[in-house]
Amino acid sequence: MRIHSLPIQLVNQIAAGEVVERPSSVVKELVENCFDAGASQVTIEVEQGGARLIKIRDNGCGIVKEDLPLALSRHATSKIASLEDLEQVVSMGFRGEALPSISSVSRLTLISRISGADCAWRVNADGSERDFDPQPDPHPQGTTVDVRDLFYNTPARRKFLKTEKTEFAHIETLIQRMALSRFDIGFTLLHNQKEILSLKPAISQSEQERRVAGICGSAFIENSVKIDFAASGLQLTGWVGLPTFSRSQQDMQFFYVNGRLVRDKLVSHAVKQAYQDVLFHGRHPVFVLYLTLDPSLVDVNAHPAKLEVRFREGRLVHDFLFSALHRSLADLRPGHSVAQQAESGSLPQTQAVADVKADNVVWLGDSKTPQQSRPASGSAYASRLPQQASLPLHVEESIQAYASLYPKSESVVRLAQSEAKPLGHAIAHLHNVYILSETPDGIILVDAHAAHERVTYERLKRQYQNGTVPSQPLLLPIKIKVSVSEADLAEDQHQFFLALGFELNRSGPETIVLRSVPVLLSNADVETLIRDVLADLIEHGMSQRIQERYNEILATMACHGAVRAHRRLTVDEMNALLRDMEQTERIGQCNHGRPTWVELSTSDLDKFFLRGQ
Template sequence: MTIRILPPAIANQIAAGEVVERPASVIKELLENAVDAGASFIDILIERGGSRLIEVRDNGVGIDKSDLLLAARPHATSKISRLEDLSQIDSLGFRGEALASIGSVSRMSIVSRTKESNTAWKTNVDFAGHASDVVPAAQEVGTTVSVRDLFFAHPARKKFLRSENTEFAHIETVVKRLALSIPHTRIRLKHNGKVVLDLLPSQSFAEQQRRVAKVLGGNFLDSAKYFSTEGDGMRLAGWISVREEGWPNTQRQHFYLNGRWIRDRAVLHGIRQALSNMVVADSQPAYLLYLELPATEFDINVHPTKQEVRFSEPRLIHDFIYSSVVSGVTHGVQPEIAQIRLQQDEPRESSHLRPSSAFKSAYPHSKLGSSQVSQYQVRQQLRAYEVMANSDQKQEKSVTQVKLGDPIAQLFDHYLISHYQSNWYLIHIARARLALAIESFNRGQSESQPLLIPETIQISHQHHQAMVGWVEHLQAYGFSIGALSESQWVIRRIPIVMRYFDGAAMKTFIARLAEEEQTASREKLISVLREDQVALCQLTTEEKLQLLANCQQYASRLTKEGWPDFIVPIAEDWLATQFVAS
């Protein structure tokens, strides 16, 4: 059997099998190119469900005459040029496969004009991805890609297409999905000469809501809350709808990463976990969420459809989404605040995937865990946490309100400085976490959360029986621990109050319990917890906010007895004594 290199026409058609599945696949690729070109208006013409004609016209930057000959060649792209670029992709397309793949299974033509050119230029593309001679054409600045007779030379592929209405329904889904990620761009969709969808650009929050309602239906917004959370180089904003009767399917579940629609297991798990107690059986929540983070913190080049992603810190992303959704669905954000957030996200000059100006100014060289968020945004999120913390206080009589204010700085890893009006406070982080955990155990609270990645722990054979005794006792406090073997155990759930404890310290704590010869008890649990040192690290903004809210709730119950031992008020008079003139 002789090994041979396939002719370009056959190679392109094989590649097209991954990219071009149906007319909707063509629409997706062409729309992404239009968005990357900075278009503010995208006009889409469809005939017979896309089998006869798919035409996408935009008013973007256009393609230069000299580049038009390369546009449909395999792996020809203007979006990346070096290997390093794959680790910081900020465009929807980047592989240079789409036009070559589409051209290999259809009759395709490209007409384009740049603002520097006095005329437009046109080329036709053959099966091998070669462009014909470029000839003058008539068109305004922008690009028009026409795809005719899709799969005309491939009867086997064409017979798998569904009815005209079904194929167009898939096209409409793709168009609406993209429209939700580019609110500043007008999109018009026509089928067989009839305008099916015409979405005007949104310049205000009210206009954006009208656009969302037109795409997802007015009943979505009737029960939806808008929220916005920012921290640790990340921002999550959008709408969540959890109505009493739930939603019948997942058609109104949309999650965008830097403007790209994705489906990721860690993301979906974080959302489902946050909404698990709010959705009735056999129903679904509805949401439209936008996550922004630096392009260096995820890899989108893992699947042909570019709808799957690999995060560098999946656990951190999961926890951020979980806490943001819990806070957002409970409290939301006032419309005027949402308007401020929308104004910060002005249309991008070239690629809408580049972080907003506000995002770039806050995180010029962002890495997860080293954030600098605005004090305004911090205060907004803290108020949400204060509402949660104060909800339990309403049930307790004779409680004095304590306000610890905004987190200002973290010192030497050990201390957190906060400020409220004219008051300043110094908080010992490890002591605060310990006190909050102990109080939770004393009050019999058992609220827990699953670990995204379960932790395994080694327990010696001699302590196996003791561990068996502790497992049932720990379940009452929110732990879920199971045996994998005589010496290996797995931690699957932990109390929410311990969610920010270091993983290694958590395993050491469980191992210490197993070594205790005494019968499992709450007193012994708390005793071991007191003895173990909580690992110290730089807190994220989200952790600072939640720690302050929990400390406020705790301190409010103890003010008659004095401040707890992990909070020290900083008085101006005391500071003055440290600078007495010699």
């Protein structure tokens, strides 16, 4: 057959196959146009899951009458004019394909009015890009796009739509995600004339947190850390969930690049690395994060629907994200909120310590508790005693009152008079497993083995990272067959491997020879490890596999070196462990992602016994 040009409407329908996957795709494109129009309020009205009606109204700048036909024409836009503009796109839309593509598979009406105009103008479109006849309309300033009977002229596409409930669920999720990207805009969502979502603009920090809580749940805000990190021209803001607040699915992960919601393998890899040894197996972190960088450093034109981006300096972005998240998680120490409360003078009065005796509990102040023996030789906490300091006045008063009632409890008094610490001071060792600690705010329970494991693990990592990597030569060097590109990379990265304890040389076009390995990895499958590292370097430009393997071994060492469950701890040992916990990074979880401590406030305790009700 002879080569011929396709009809314009067919061209737009082909383009619609890339841009319009389902009703939510139409909503995404049209709402992004509202963003670019400078709207402060967007209303989305949907019927029958979007199959019957999608109506998007905004109060933005509007479109002049003469430009309405162009707005419905392929590759016509007001957002770029040259290649330079394309290389540093700051608008959400810019390709000029959405409206003509949507109009080619639906019955579309466009109504718009600019500021100062006598009236609005309305046009209808069918994707043919002809026969436009603007008609006056009383529409207020802004734009409305009315999309009816989606895929009415492409029945094969319509068959692939899911149920009304499912299609609307996609739209609702999309609007929630878009609402997280633009706090300065109000959103209203209606389905079958019923209001589903109503969000006012959120300008202040508290308003933004309320919007996030409304979409992600209040528990997310209560169990997240606010991030604001900047370096090398990059800025990362938002919220990341605590490792203990994780999910079984990746359904609460929102990442925005210059305000655009994206999915990116590089970002996912950096987040995974940051959470690598604090997340329980099979769980996924939750976050709402915003990355801001020079538009020229990111290509947003890598995907027809603009769902993916390509970073020009991928390694820089990866390292920045990893460092920001890793540092934020590492800095989570017990007592931050307690310290803030103490500064404001809002610490509640300390509750009296119960004078209780039990076979499996070591109670301070119990006159019948046997004399504590000295810790065994070599104990990490044997010689460390809690520092003495003064408590707030109201706490001192409660101590003296308690002492007058129970003069035998001298050890309790001495302990309570010591400095108020975030994790408090040990009262008992429950079942020889859990440390019970009292704080001015309530009580804390600590899994001694899990906490000691994290303390030891972090200490081993610091010691290992601060020293040279000990290496040992192999009695018989290992020949590894690889591809030419991998052999080239191994040769180029000789110093990289050497710094990690591997002596790796090239001995042929497709052969490398491993002559020495780190002492810690002498029993590992080093051949597979080298192959995996080379694959990572080719794919991502970086690899954490060797460091992960080191961490696995150090974690095992820490687990074996940690205090064992059911070993009775002395008071000094328990308090010294609490003090170490307060100084240890990522102390909230053990090396396997299990929580190390929990807190019950005095108000929580009061609720158990209906006090004050």
